[in-house]
Amino acid sequence: LVRIRYGMVLTVLACISALIVEWQRINCNNCKQDFPTPVIIVEGDVVTVRVFSPLSVLYQIPQYVLFGMAEALAVIAAWEFVLSRSPQEYRGLSYSVFMMTFGIGSYLGLVLVLVINKLQYYYQPVYTASVSDTLPLEELKKRAMDCKAYVYYIILTVLSLVTL
Numbered sequence: 001l002v003r004i005r006y007g008m009v010l011t012v013l014a015c016i017s018a019l020i021v022e023w024q025r026i027n028c029n030n031c032k033q034d035f036p037t038p039v040i041i042v043e044g045d046v047v048t049v050r051v052f053s054p055l056s057v058l059y060q061i062p063q064y065v066l067f068g069m070a071e072a073l074a075v076i077a078a079w080e081f082v083l084s085r086s087p088q089e090y091r092g093l094s095y096s097v098f099m100m101t102f103g104i105g106s107y108l109g110l111v112l113v114l115v116i117n118k119l120q121y122y123y124q125p126v127y128t129a130s131v132s133d134t135l136p137l138e139e140l141k142k143r144a145m146d147c148k149a150y151v152y153y154i155i156l157t158v159l160s161l162v163t164l
Contacts, residue, residue: 001081007074008164014066015157021059022150116151 079098086094 001077003073003077004081005164007070007072007077008160010066010070010073012157012160012164014063014070015153015160017063017066019150019153019157021055021063022153024059025055026150112155113152116148116155119151 082094082098083091
């Protein structure tokens, strides 16, 4: 049970790391001077213009390492705990119930994403500024989209702290 607890602590640290990286990504996207020149992609008759964030992908390494260590500690220890406590004839059933919890967790994660999308849809900030200060509608929509992942990581961090 101690390894499960350490895995849960590492999950909280990984969520905090993901939250910090997402905050940095949003701040990089809001400052226009750091953006590289747009990349123009031509595929047949379709021309796509993409602008990539200047934030390096290497900033994601700590959160993936922490999530991997948390999985190795918590899931393997939980599986060993289930196997050691279940009778021999019910190990198949124990395994299926154990794996069913992953499916339920994935479903709850999907529900959380849908709830955040609905909340962001209903919460449309009202901007009042002079004509020269107003942002284009596409920029406002992009900033609202950026905040969705940030809110998701905040909720995951809080839920992980509650389960400790």
